[in-house]
Structures are given as structure tokens and as C-alpha cells.
Amino acid sequence: MAINYGDCDGKVVGKVERTVGLIYDETMCKHDTPDGEDHPECPDRIRVIWEKLQLAGVSQRCVVLGSSKAEDKHLQLVHTKDHVNLVKTLSTKQKDYRRNKIASQLNSIYLNGSSSEAAYLAAGSVVKLAEKVAQGELDSGFAIVRPPGHHAETDEAMGFCLFNNVAVAASYLLNERPDLGVNKILIVDWDVHHGNGTQKMFWKDPRVLFFSVHRHEYGSFYPAGDDGDYDMVGEGLGEGFNINVPWDQGRCGDADYLAAWDHILIPVAREFNPDIILLSAGFDAAIGDPLGGCRVTPYGYSVMLKKLMEFAHGKIVMALEGGYNLDSIAKSSLACVEVLLEDKEIQASSEAYPFESTWRVIQAVRKRLCAYWPSLADELSWKLINQKVPTPIILISSSDSETEDDAQGLLDQMSKLSIENHQVDTARTSWRADLAKVDVWYASFGSNMWKPRFLCYIQGGLVEGMKKACVGSMDKSPPKEIVWKTFPHRLFFGRESSPSWGVGGVGFANPLANHNDQIHMCLYRITLEQFNDVLCQENCLNVDTDLPVIDLAGLQLAENKGAIIPEAVSNSWYGSVVCLGKECDIPILTMTCTLSVFEKFKSGEIHLRPPAKAYANTFIRGLVEGGRFSAEEAEAYIDKAASTPL
Numbered sequence: 001m002a003i004n005y006g007d008c009d010g011k012v013v014g015k016v017e018r019t020v021g022l023i024y025d026e027t028m029c030k031h032d033t034p035d036g037e038d039h040p041e042c043p044d045r046i047r048v049i050w051e052k053l054q055l056a057g058v059s060q061r062c063v064v065l066g067s068s069k070a071e072d073k074h075l076q077l078v079h080t081k082d083h084v085n086l087v088k089t090l091s092t093k094q095k096d097y098r099r100n101k102i103a104s105q106l107n108s109i110y111l112n113g114s115s116s117e118a119a120y121l122a123a124g125s126v127v128k129l130a131e132k133v134a135q136g137e138l139d140s141g142f143a144i145v146r147p148p149g150h151h152a153e154t155d156e157a158m159g160f161c162l163f164n165n166v167a168v169a170a171s172y173l174l175n176e177r178p179d180l181g182v183n184k185i186l187i188v189d190w191d192v193h194h195g196n197g198t199q200k201m202f203w204k205d206p207r208v209l210f211f212s213v214h215r216h217e218y219g220s221f222y223p224a225g226d227d228g229d230y231d232m233v234g235e236g237l238g239e240g241f242n243i244n245v246p247w248d249q250g251r252c253g254d255a256d257y258l259a260a261w262d263h264i265l266i267p268v269a270r271e272f273n274p275d276i277i278l279l280s281a282g283f284d285a286a287i288g289d290p291l292g293g294c295r296v297t298p299y300g301y302s303v304m305l306k307k308l309m310e311f312a313h314g315k316i317v318m319a320l321e322g323g324y325n326l327d328s329i330a331k332s333s334l335a336c337v338e339v340l341l342e343d344k345e346i347q348a349s350s351e352a353y354p355f356e357s358t359w360r361v362i363q364a365v366r367k368r369l370c371a372y373w374p375s376l377a378d379e380l381s382w383k384l385i386n387q388k389v390p391t392p393i394i395l396i397s398s399s400d401s402e403t404e405d406d407a408q409g410l411l412d413q414m415s416k417l418s419i420e421n422h423q424v425d426t427a428r429t430s431w432r433a434d435l436a437k438v439d440v441w442y443a444s445f446g447s448n449m450w451k452p453r454f455l456c457y458i459q460g461g462l463v464e465g466m467k468k469a470c471v472g473s474m475d476k477s478p479p480k481e482i483v484w485k486t487f488p489h490r491l492f493f494g495r496e497s498s499p500s501w502g503v504g505g506v507g508f509a510n511p512l513a514n515h516n517d518q519i520h521m522c523l524y525r526i527t528l529e530q531f532n533d534v535l536c537q538e539n540c541l542n543v544d545t546d547l548p549v550i551d552l553a554g555l556q557l558a559e560n561k562g563a564i565i566p567e568a569v570s571n572s573w574y575g576s577v578v579c580l581g582k583e584c585d586i587p588i589l590t591m592t593c594t595l596s597v598f599e600k601f602k603s604g605e606i607h608l609r610p611p612a613k614a615y616a617n618t619f620i621r622g623l624v625e626g627g628r629f630s631a632e633e634a635e636a637y638i639d640k641a642a643s644t645p646l
């Protein structure tokens with residue numbers, strides 16, 4: 001440790017700064033696409049990180065080391081001889097077309113005349129840094145290297161990775177340097193992708209605890225398949241020494257990652273008590289990353305890293321893996337090196353809660369691994385897991401290079417905030433507290449009969465086929481009960497288009513009963529407060545109103561008269577609130593067009609129209625999953641309603 005003396009308020013204070021090593025070598029920028037095509041894994045990635053550290057005056061406070069080439073015998077600790085030879089002979093004597101052919105047979109790999117040299121330098125640099133940290137010459141360090149490594153398997157390059165840099169370094173310490181006394185290594189992989197290569201290399205090895213947190217989405221996210229699932233815990237002596245935290249969804253941020261830290265990684269690390277930590281530090285879970293679709297901030301990375309520093313006397317070797325937004329990776333790297341230097345207190349974050357799916361994943365991981373790690377055995381408290389963001393039901397198509405919908409992003413942020421705002425709002429607009437005490441059945445008859453679609457009106461979000469997300473209700477509690485019933489009203493479809501479904505009709509119920517007709521309805525037991533919010537959303541009105549659309553007096557009136565037309569929605573498509581009687585002494589309400597609009601449908605002044613395909617499909621799912629009809633029957637039911645004149 002270096003001791004710096006500074007002057008503070010006239011007093012001389014001693015401050016111990018930790019010795020942090022950095023390795024950067026411009027030579028690794030020469031690995032590039034053969035014809036100069038753009039690629040996310042580009043040379044500028046390491047350049048911008050290096051420049052950022054210099055500009056911030058941080059590299060000057062670190063020990064900057066030259067890079068080193070890996071030795072073949074070290075590479076062969078985790079790779080086959082064939083693989084090492086393949087990478088070695090990629091170099092200059094070969095022609096581009098030969099390399100292109102090799103690359104084309106691999107998964108997500110490009111190669112040029114400098115790829116071999118860069119791969120040797122990347123692996124060798126991580127080995128060198130790990131050695132110096134292990135022997136105590138450095139407290140910690142960051143190898144700013146490329147190509148990345150964690151996807152590279154024993155006998156195969158993939159996912160932009162040629163050699164598995166971190167795995168080579170871990171194996172080197174354990175097998176080649178018994179003198180350094182490293183017997184247990186924790187590898188933390190926070191790259192947004194699963195570290196499949198590293199996992200396999202230490203699958204049966206209890207000396208290496210491999211922890212990877214990554215987008216998984218049921219095996220659809222790169223590198224796709226089951227390898228990254230939480231069920232993959234290792235085998236033989238290594239059983240329990242492989243931990244995967246597989247996110248079910250994108251958009252995870254600081255709160256999600258820190259929850260995984262606090263409730264999985266940190267307690268396990270405490271039990272494992274590693275001698276050194278190697279960090280597969282990809283920054284592609286960073287906010288703004290074009291491939292990752294997550295939102296970890298530099299603050300989030302700094303807290304994750306800080307929490308790891310309590311182990312192994314802070315001996316941490318960071319090695320760059322992925323990360324494709326140049327600005328994000330530079331800022332995240334800087335935040336991390338500042339933590340290694342024990343520079344400053346970490347500022348508080350503003351982000352609220354993890355996703356609901358995050359708690360689900362964390363609970364599954366804890367359950368699967370608690371036999372090996374007793375600190376995971378306790379059930380998480382109800383209070384804790386209730387601190388969550390409601391998850392929109394089905395998300396915009398997720399590919400590797402996810403094009404995030406801005407509306408969806410905004411929506412998430414809104415819902416993350418609305419949790420805190422909720423209490424304030426309820427206090428301010430007192431009608432909510434009153435109407436929250438009264439239950440009603442909301443009788444739905446269209447796409448809302450599919451529960452996930454209805455839940456959009458409660459929790460916010462959208463399901464497949466919808467063109468626009470719902471904001472949800474202020475009170476996001478799910479319905480207390482669901483029942484199905486049939487009523488003597490007529491189902492029909494009309495309007496040219498709707499904001500939710502685009503071109504095509506949507507469902508209406510004849511506001512008047514007629515005993516020759518039948519309409520099947522799914523009844524959700526919700527509060528009158530929530531019913532107001534659903535009514536507003538159905539009519540494209542803001543839910544945050546100072547006055548309810550239908551209050552207790554309105555409910556009474558609807559019960560007495562059979563239907564009312566609340567002022568606020570009188571000119572909207574669902575302007576009539578119809579009371580269909582009672583179930584278990586609770587009033588049943590539905591919403592449909594007013595009688596005068598119904599007359600216009602009947603006369604042809606407003607057009608009847610069959611429903612849009614996506615709408616009809618959602619409707620069918622509701623009927624089928626509700627156990628009401630088979631798919632064929634549901635389709636016939638809708639077809640009949642759509643083709644019978646009023």
C-alpha cells in the first residue's frame with residue numbers, strides 16, 4: 001500500500017491508498033473485422049476506457065503495467081492443444097479468406113491478421129495481473145483487454161471470445177502457482193451474457209466458485225440454451241460451486257443486481273471465503289448498452305464492486321468482457337477503478353425496487369442452492385419481496401440486439417416511481433381511500449377476459465399484439481377473485497380502430513338485456529377505486545383525477561336503475577356503466593357504449609366491424625384459459641357475434 005499525506009484543514013492526515021494495477025495495450029486494438037465493417041466489439045472499446053481513466057486523472061494514481069503474451073502451456077490449462085494452435089496460426093501468414101472461412105464456422109466470431117496477437121495479449125495480461133495481485137504486489141487491478149473471454153470454451157471460440165482470459169488466469173493460479181497459496185477462487189461474471197465457457201471449465205472443480213448473473217429469458221438470450229439456468233449447479237466435487245442467476249426479463253437495473261448481491265452472492269461469498277476474486281467485468285448490462293437491454297448505472301457497478309471488497313482482503317482482478325456502449329463502458333470502468341482505489345464514499349442511488357421477476361429468480365436460486373450454502377436457506381420475508389415493480393406482462397420482442405421501445409422504458413420508470421408516489425396520491429385524493437373499501441365485480445366480455453391483458457389495466461404494461469401500453473391503476477393489487485357468468489346481453493364488435501389494437505372493431509355489450517341473447521363474461525373482483533381506474537383507461541382518460549368517475553352514489557344509482565352514464569365518460573366509447581345484478585352480495589358492473597351509440601351501431605351510422613386479429617386472439621385465449629370454451633368454440637362464438645346483424 002502506498003501512503004499519501006494530504007493537508008486537510010491545516011492538519012496533516014495520513015491516507016492509505018490502495019495499489020491498483022492497470023493493463024492496457026494499444027496492440028489489442030488491432031483485432032478488428034477483416035473488411036472494416038462495423039461491429040459492436042470494436043477497438044475503440046478499450047481505447048475509450050483508457051482515455052477516460054487518463055482524463056479523470058485516475059490512471060496516474062494506478063500502477064500501469066505492460067501487457068504480456070500468454071504462454072501456450074498456460075492456455076492449455078483450460079483449452080485444447082488444437083484450439084490454442086488454431087488461434088496461434090490465425091496470424092499473418094494466413095490469408096483473409098482462410099480466416100473468414102474459419103470465422104464463418106464459428107458462432108459470432110470475426111478474425112483478422114491481428115486477432116491472434118490480441119488474444120494472446122488479452123489472456124496473458126489477465127494472468128500477469130492475477131499473479132501480481134495474488135502475490136500481494138498489487139492490491140487489485142483492472143485488465144482492459146479485448147477480445148473478451150468468457151464465452152470461449154475448451155475447444156471453441158464463440159461470442160466474440162477467442163481465449164477464456166479469466167479461466168486461464170484462475171487455472172494458472174491454482175495449478176501453476178502453489179507458492180502463492182491461492183486455494184479458492186471466486187469468479188464473478190456480471191457480463192449481461194452467461195459465462196458459458198468459464199462455467200464448463202470449472203464445472204467439477206470445487207476450488208472455483210463460479211457466479212454468473214445474466215439475461216436468460218428461459219434460454220432465449222445469447223448464448224441461448226439451458227447452460228445458464230439456475231439448475232446448473234456443477235457436478236461431482238464441484239456440485240454447488242456453480243451459481244447462475246438467470247434474469248427472466250431485460251431492463252434489469254441497480255436494484256435487481258443489488259438484490260442478487262445481497263441475497264445470493266454476498267452470503268455465499270462469506271461462506272466460501274475466497275483467497276482472491278476474479279471479475280469477468282463485462283459492462284453490457286449497463287444502461288444504454290445496445291446488446292444488453294439492461295440498466296445498471298456506474299453507481300450500481302461501484303456498489304456491486306464495493307460489496308466484493310470485503311472478501312479476500314480486497315484482492316480483486318477485474319478483466320473486461322463485453323460492453324458495447326462506449327460512453328457507458330468508460331463511465332462504468334471509471335466508477336469501478338475509483339472503488340478499487342477506495343477513492344470516495346459511494347453516493348446514494350435513486351432507483352426504487354427490483355422487478356417482481358427478480359424476486360422470483362432469486363428465490364428459485366436460493367432454494368436450489370441452499371443445500372450447499374446454508375446462508376441461503378431462510379425464506380425471504382414477505383415484506384422484502386413486496387418491494388417490487390409490477391412487471392408488465394409480455395414484453396416487446398426481445399432479441400440479442402434489442403430495440404427497446406421508448407414507451408416501454410418510460411412506463412417502467414413510471415411504475416418504479418409510482419410505488420413511492422402511491423401513498424402520497426392516496427392521501428391527496430381522498431376519494432381513493434373511500435372507494436378502496438368497496439368491492440365490485442368488473443364483468444369483462446372482450447380481450448379483458450384474458451387475465452394477463454386485464455392485469456395491464458391494474459399493473460400497467462401490455463401483452464402481445466397490443467399497440468399501446470396501459471399505465472395501470474393506482475392500486476396495483478390483483479383481483480381478489482375471478483368467476484365466469486353468462487348474461488342476457490348481446491356481444492357485438494364495432495369501431496374502425498382502437499388505440500390498443502389498431503384497425504378493427506372491439507367488443508361491446510348491448511346495454512339492454514334481451515333474453516334471446518347470451519354474453520359470456522369474466523368477472524374480476526376489484527375495488528371500486530380500481531374500477532374507476534379501469535374505466536378511465538378504457539376511455540383513454542387520465543387515471544390521476546381529483547374526482548372519481550363513479551363514486552358510491554353513482555354505484556347506488558347504477559344498482560337501482562340498471563345503468564348510468566357518468567358525466568366524465570358520457571362522450572367516450574365506454575360511456576355506460578351497467579349493473580348486471582349481484583354475485584355474493586357484491587354488485588356486478590360492466591362498461592359498454594351508451595344506448596344512443598348502440599342505436600347508431602344498429603342504424604349503420606357507426607360501423608360494425610369484425611375485431612382485429614390480435615384482439616380476437618386475446619379474446620380467444622381468455623375464453624380458453626378461463627375454461628369456458630375450446631379454441632374452436634371460442635372462435636365460433638366470436639365469429640357469430642361478429643357476423644350477426646344487430
Ligand code: Q9C
Pocket residue numbers: 108148149150151159160161191193222282284321322323400
Ligand atoms: N443472434 C460478449 O458480450 N450475439 N459477447 C450474437 C446472434 C453475440 C456477446 C447474436 C453476443 C456475444 C463477450
Ligand code: ZN
Pocket residue numbers: 191192193282284321322323
Ligand atoms: Zn456480454
